[in-house]
Amino acid sequence: MDSASLLQFLISGLTVGSTYGLTALGFTIIFNTTGIINFAQGEFVMLGGMLSVFFMRIAGLDEASAIVLAVAAVTLAGALIERFTIRPVKDASIINLIIITIGVSIFIRGLAMLAWGKDTFALPPFSGDAPIALFGAVVMPQSIWVLAISLLILSGLKAFFSGTIYGKGMLACAQDKKAAYLVGISVERMVLLSFMISGLVGAVGGAILAPITLTSFDVGVILGLKGFAACILGGLGNPFGAAAGGLILGVLESFGAGLLSSAYKDAFAFIILLLLLFVRPSGLFGTREAKRV
Amino acid sequence: MKLKGLVLALAMAFLVSACSTEPESVKIGAVLSATGPASFLGEPEKNTMQMLQEEINAKGGVLGKKLEIVIYDDETDVNKCVLAAKKLLDKDGVVAVAGPSVSGNTLAIIKFFEEAKIPLVSCAASEKIVTPVNAWVFNTPQLDRHAVTRIMLDAKAKGLNNIAIITVSNGFGQSGRAVLQELLPPNGFNLVADEVYGPKDTDMTAQLTKIKAAGADAIICWGTNPGPAVVARNRVQLGIDTPLYMSHGVASKKFIELAGPAAEGIMLPAGRLIVADQIPDDNPQKPLLLSYAKAYTEKYNAPVSTFGGHGWDSIKLIVEAINMGKSAKPADIRDNLEKIKGFVGTGGVFNYSPENHNGLDENAFVMVVIKDGDWKIMD
Known part of the structure; x- marks a missing residue:
């Protein structure tokens, strides 16, 4: 195998991996505030892509405004989901809330299918589709967009969680809800905010990925699954770990397909994931949870 | 009593006649x-x-x-x-x-x-x-076998002997793969690469890079939307100019829409229904x-x-x-x-x-x- 092919596998892996990483980031935000794994995260990504297509085609907007509008709509959807499905049962155990998010994901998927049908749709790439040559391999301009925007979101989140009072408040809620409440943090508002931010991140992901991956009512299922795996790989709750986990998973899959067998590429990536979890149960970048007695 | 018997008999007769009539x-x-x-x-x-x-x-x-x-x-x-x-x-x-x-x-x-x-x-x-x-x-x-035979006739006429196949890992793709594996070698073709992708995969550049390195004269892709559209796009992105055949599974306008300009030049076997206006007038199906x-x-x-x-x-x-x-x-x-x-x-x-x-x-x-x-x- 020549070095150009190896480089191509790496580039392909990073592109696919960034799709997993972006989904994984959304998981992290809600988990950090509420301890809930939001299984509707993949649906946020799907809605971001589908609504962008919808606003562009039906409403006849240009691509940039369609995407801005789609992201705003999904952020609002995140708020509505929190307000109407999570808040009314907020005293339920975490596992119940997780199951509610599974229900929400099925509901959203069903609605999307009824509204837009089962077809696949494509969004035009942001800056053309002429490939850029790089040491014998090729990079698509859209891949660079995706990597750059992912990086931007990641650093934005990092700054938000460690630098702003809201971000710190959200982290405090995850640590101990009652204590956060006692020091004057509005837990309800923080949970609402976390659903909105993860809706926003998911929708941005969906919109910038749609030109590469195409989009349909059910893309959220597999993205949610891979994104969750990326979270676990990187260490649940760590935004940097989630993004890195996604990229690593993508690269593993790509090399698995290229060097071993494309028939077993998913299996290959997941075997590595399992092995890693046996050795480091808290993930690559996770911190071991201390049990208080 | 007598009347009752008569009514009963009449009813019986009616019933029998109703049963014996042919369904209409x-x-x-x-x-x-x-x-x-x-x-x-x-x-x-x-x-x-x-x-x-x-x-x-x-x-x-x-x-x-x-x-x-x-x-x-x-x-x-x-x-x-x-x-x-x-x-x-x-x-x-x-x-x-x-x-x-x-x-x-x-x-x-x-x-x-x-x-x-x-x-x-x-x-x-x-x-x-x-x-x-x-x-x-x-x-x-039409069976997969008929579609594969049609593609082989075309490839043979063009002198394309080294074939790479890329198939989707679902029922449609794998039954196509089995037929391709069965029919290609005995008809004088070399199967130089045999790649597979998942029905929900969004990037096939790894498989296509491998195919490119294998030196194929033609690629045959077997799948239904959206996978083949991704294969078509990735092929153009990687600058591969090897001819690409698709299966009859993508003989729909949706494929052309999804693949966009990357669909140009792709060849596939299709039923005559979608090209009814182009077939010669003497064709009995027209x-x-x-x-x-x-x-x-x-x-x-x-x-x-x-x-x-x-x-x-x-x-x-x-x-x-x-x-x-x-x-x-x-x-x-x-x-x-x-x-x-x-x-x-x-x-x-x-x-x-x-x-x-x-x-x-x-x-x-x-x-x-x-x-x-x-x-x-x-x-």
């Missing part, structure tokens, strides 16, 4: 996946059958009786399909059944038709439905295809699809068998189905025989190339 309609059953994941198959089939029922009855029905098509929706669920099939056989008293829409459901109900001795004409394409031949089971779509497409589009305000055509073929073949033998008895329909020769359907010209319950060959396909966002028949 010919009942054909259908199990279709009108909803669920395979509704893109079942819905046009159902629409077509309802349209045919009206059309045939308007022309005087079958053997002078009204044609009644009892249609059940199996929701693409194999259990519901089995229940519907049993209901058709046990309760509805149909003389023959058309459908199901998908191969898995068809294979699940075959044994009931053998027991009940009622013919089944499936709209599903799997080769397993008709090989080995089951006396009571037929199907109407008038039928044009009139079916026109009637369907007018009635349902939706574009015609190959799948609805499979429904058309199934019902029309059953009706043809009934008319041939002037009998609507299940056993006679079966016998006469096997005698059908040169029947012009939407999928091709059918020649059934005791050994061949599919009835089509590679001539059911034409090779088309995608040019300027549309199909062009190749010479």
